[in-house]
Amino acid sequence: MASEKGVMLLDFWVSPFGQRARIALAEKGVEYEYKEENLRDKSELLLKSNPIHKKIPVLIHDGKPICESLIIVQYIDETWSDKAPLLPSDPYQRAQARFWADFVDKKVFECGGKLWKLKGEEQEAAKTEMIEILQILEAQLGDKKYFGGDIFGFVDVAFVPFTSWFYSYETCANFSVEEVAPKIVKWAKRCMERESVEKTLPDPKKVYEFVRYLKKRFGIE
């Protein structure tokens, strides 16, 4: 795998983590080769590029692999630094951006998973948790255009892929994101006006189909 020039992304269509990398690459106008992985039959390249976690996304730049979506996004931001800065230049603002992207990482995906995996009281508890998470993020967004302020930034990239899962969360757990976090919904629409986001995010109905497939596979209903 010595110095094969170019950029490749090992990914899976519905993965919000992979979508972060795709959006960042699109914002920067970077040309790359997209390789869809079959997660039930992982490629040699994936296993070789991410031997520790064996997970997507993996960005391979000139033959060198970078793993973990937020680390990939920072790498993209630092390497193609001539346009569309994703992280602010001020150290305090950068620390804030990292904190909130990390918050999204720690909270949203896992809680979202509980919404479609669990039933009854446990699901209710997860719903309460998700509403709290969304409201915390809503408070952080405030009246800003993006989490990054006027500039579409690191936290926006980190969180926006999960917006295509809102329909699934709402349908499985019976609540409305718009009711509990209207600013987040408006922000999501603004993000969708960006080509990078619009071209990357899947149709929420397709995501829901995928969730239903997972439920069947795991015997949940």
Added chain:
Amino acid sequence: MAGSGNSEVKLLGAWASPYVARARIALNLKEVQYEFLEEQFGTKSELLLKSNPIYKKIPVLIHDDKPICESLIIVQYIDEVWVSSGPALMPADAYDRALHRFWAVYIDDKFVPSLFGMMRAPTEEAKAESKEQALASLQLLEEAFGKISKGKPFFGGDTIGYLDVALGAFVGWMKAFEEMNGFKLLDDAKTPLLCAWAENFCNNEVVGAVIPETAKLVELAKVMQARFKSAPPAN
């Protein structure tokens, strides 16, 4: 603003916390004057709750009244603000930075839980599993060290870097667990590079001042173990 004698720096922490140690080591390496505000074990101060309302955890760095939370984020912040003081903690090359970040996340997600898992494990079986995971993690870190250090004493090369701080802050607790459990986590036979690295790291003056004495940590661990056994673990 770098190195300004007028800027006020406070660190909310606790002497035994390895996460707090990361922040203290970074501050010391950058020769930053700061006030260390010690939280009392088992309680959370008003200032902590106000400064870190989301997680209510230490460390919190407060710089000119602005709080920064999460130890790894704090270390990067310190590196970026006091940029002209001492060598950079983050490598210059973007790919090397990605490697440092990857392994720091690995340490937090895989190594640390298995390390403290040995203390919290409710059964001998669970304890053995944690021990195996901890040793396996260290083996991977040993390999990573070989590739990243390129023959130099630290992950950061000639000088202590971000990843050295991320892992090194746990050396005190590693020694405590070795003593309590009667086996080596860092073994000359299996992880010779990390053994040498740990010695170099602890020999550094500013680090030595922060890493607590093994005996004190062992004592604290026994107190904490008794608490875990008598009550459900809370965070």
